[in-house]
C-alpha cells in the first residue's frame with residue numbers, strides 16, 4: 001500500500017514523519033503551482049471551488065509517482081467539502097486513476113467504531129505493534145501542536161524584530177530540517193531548537209506594531225499556495241498577526257469534539273448561530289474575538305466560489321458597522337496575479353497603522369485599552385522571550 005493525500009499546508013511534512021516512524025511508505029505529490037492548478041481545472045467541474053482543483057491535480061501527480069491509496073480528510077456538511085471525497089473518486093475513476101480510498105470523516109458523522117476501523121485499515125501494513133503506533137500518533141500530534149506554537153510565537157514576535165526577516169528565517173529553517181528528519185523524537189528536537197533560536201533574536205518591545213487576526217476558509221488558511229503566501233508577506237511587512245484556523249485546530253474540532261464536547265462550548269453567536277457549511281460560523285466567531293481582544297483588524301481569506309465564506313463576508317459587513325470592526329476580505333481566484341493582492345493588503349495595513357497613530361496621539365481610551373489587551377493576549381505563554389517581551393511591551397503603554 002502506497003499512501004498519498006493532497007497538499008494541505010504541513011500535512012505532508014508531518015505525515016511523512018509519522019508514517020516513516022511506523023514503517024509505511026507515503027508518496028508526496030509535487031508542491032502546488034500554477035501549472036498544477038491548470039491541470040486540476042481541466043478535469044474538474046467548472047463551478048467547483050479552488051481547493052478541489054488543486055487536490056485532484058495532487059492526486060493525479062501522486063498516481064504517476066506510484067501511489068495506490070488515498071487518505072482524504074472529509075467532513076460532513078452542507079457545503080461542497082462534504083462531497084469532495086466521493087466526487088474526487090468518481091472523477092478519477094472515470095479518467096482511469098484507480099485508487100483505494102480511506103475517508104476520514106468526522107467522528108460525529110460516522111461514529112467511533114467506523115472511524116477506528118478506517119484508521120486500522122490505514123495502518124494495516126505497518127511493521128510496528130499497536131502500542132508503538134499509538135505512541136507515534138500521540139507524538140505526532142505533539143509535533144503539530146509544537147510547530148503551531150512556534151509559528152504562533154514567530155507571527156507575533158515578527159512585529160517587534162530589530163532586524164526584519166529573522167523570525168521568518170527561523171520558521172523556514174525549521175521546516176527545511178523537518179523535511180529531512182526521520183523519527184518523531186528528532187522532529188520534536190528540531191522544533192524545540194528553533195523555539196530557542198526564536199528567543200535569541202533581538203526584539204524591540206517598545207514598538208507598537210499593528211495586530212491582525214487572519215481568518216477564513218480552512219484550505220486557504222492552511223495551504224500557502226492557496227493564499228499566495230500571505231503569512232510570509234505579513235512577516236515581511238512587520239505586522240504581528242494571529243491565525244487560529246490550523247491543521248491542529250481542525251484535528252481538535254473534527255476528532256476531539258465528540259469525545260470532549262464541553263471543551264468546545266462557545267458563547268452564543270447572534271450573527272451566525274448555525275453552521276452553514278465549511279467553517280463560516282467559526283470565521284464569524286473570530287470577528288467577534290477580534291473586537292473583544294483588541295486586534296486592529298481582520299483579514300478574511302477565501303477562494304472564489306466559496307459559498308459559506310460569502311455569507312461570513314456579509315455578516316462582517318454588519319459587524320463593521322455595529323462593532324467598528326475593520327475587515328479586509330481577500331478572495332483568491334485562479335489568475336495568480338500577486339500584485340493586486342499585495343497592494344490591497346499593503347493599503348489595509350497602512351490604513352490600520354495610520355489609524356493607530358492617530359488614536360495614540362489623541363491618547364484615546366480605545367487605543368490604550370486595545371493595545372494593552374491585545375498585547376496581553378498576544379504575548380501570553382511560557383516562552384521566556386515572550387514573557388520578557390510582554391513585560392516590556394506592557395510597561396511601554
Ligand code: SF4
Nearest residue numbers: 049079081278306307
Ligand atoms: S468551504 Fe468553501 S472552498 Fe471549502 S469546500 Fe466549502 S465551498 Fe468549497
